[in-house]
Amino acid sequence: MRNFLTELGKRRLVADGAMGTMLFAKGLPQGWCPEEWVESHPEEVKAIHQAYFDAGSDIVLTNTFGGSPIKLANYGHADKAAAWNQCAAELAREVAGTDRFVAGSIGPTGHFLPPLGTMTEEEAYNGFTIQAMAMEAGGVDVIFVETMTAIEEIVLAVKAVKENTKLPVVATMTFEQKRKGYRTMMGVSPEMAVEKLQEAGADVVGTNCGTGPELTVGVLRAMRAVTDGYLAGQPNAGLPEIRDGKHIYPMTPEEMVEKMRPLLDLDVRIIGGCCGTNPEFIKRIAAMVKGA
Numbered sequence: 001m002r003n004f005l006t007e008l009g010k011r012r013l014v015a016d017g018a019m020g021t022m023l024f025a026k027g028l029p030q031g032w033c034p035e036e037w038v039e040s041h042p043e044e045v046k047a048i049h050q051a052y053f054d055a056g057s058d059i060v061l062t063n064t065f066g067g068s069p070i071k072l073a074n075y076g077h078a079d080k081a082a083a084w085n086q087c088a089a090e091l092a093r094e095v096a097g098t099d100r101f102v103a104g105s106i107g108p109t110g111h112f113l114p115p116l117g118t119m120t121e122e123e124a125y126n127g128f129t130i131q132a133m134a135m136e137a138g139g140v141d142v143i144f145v146e147t148m149t150a151i152e153e154i155v156l157a158v159k160a161v162k163e164n165t166k167l168p169v170v171a172t173m174t175f176e177q178k179r180k181g182y183r184t185m186m187g188v189s190p191e192m193a194v195e196k197l198q199e200a201g202a203d204v205v206g207t208n209c210g211t212g213p214e215l216t217v218g219v220l221r222a223m224r225a226v227t228d229g230y231l232a233g234q235p236n237a238g239l240p241e242i243r244d245g246k247h248i249y250p251m252t253p254e255e256m257v258e259k260m261r262p263l264l265d266l267d268v269r270i271i272g273g274c275c276g277t278n279p280e281f282i283k284r285i286a287a288m289v290k291g292a
């Protein structure tokens with residue numbers, strides 16, 4: 001039986017690329033709830049997972065990024081959280097079989113805790129718990145809490161997973177390059193992220209999304225300076241340009257992979273892509289990781 005952390009102890013694992021971009025390519029209408037597609041378009045969602053495994057991913061992420069009941073409430077679907085998170089996990093599990101990994105994705109709620117907003121800690125924690133428990137029931141191997149910018153919110157998510165499931169947790173935040181160094185939109189430094197996330201029980205820490213591979217390398221170098229623990233990096237394919245109202249990522253898979261190479265020296269254990277990446281990028285990333 002596969003065990004995520006045991007495998008991670010032996011080798012680097014390749015994650016997948018963007019989900020949203022792939023869903024739009026398959027016809028998801030703008031403004032539609034992406035998580036709803038696990039119920040209405042299961043074959044399309046499974047085909048995306050299959051394309052990433054075919055490209056060389058060891059891990060695929062479930063289509064549950066916005067699956068917290070707080071986020072689903074934007075579409076009037078808060079009551080679907082448990083069912084859709086479990087369904088998404090089952091679809092990915094079906095494609096992964098028994099020798100590849102499924103990661104349950106948990107993204108931000110899109111709301112702020114006080115003093116900036118009115119979401120309570122309890123609401124956030126309970127929402128993440130519903131997601132994590134449903135995905136554990138659906139058969140995921142690990143939870144990826146990702147694209148977070150507020151330390152309080154990601155700590156609540158990590159704790160919700162650790163306290164209510166037996167799953168390991170990969171916790172990644174999204175950073176920007178500021179004058180004083182790397183910070184999330186909410187002012188969190190890489191060093192602070194490592195300290196707080198490990199304290200909350202994260203098994204792997206790191207960064208995803210952002211302005212491209214150089215940023216990811218810089219953030220992970222700062223993280224590596226303060227921890228010997230497992231690290232994860234999933235960059236965007238550079239900075240998007242708006243053309244005809246669409247986000248276009250100008251970086252090619254070749255350029256991206258050249259800039260990601262330093263991740264190997266930093267012993268980053270989970271390497272994948274985020275916005276703007278597709279199976280072509282993952283093919284190159286997998287070749288780099290497996291050739292190392």
Ligand SMILES: [Zn+2]
Pocket residue numbers: 208209210236274275
């Ligand atoms: Zn992204």
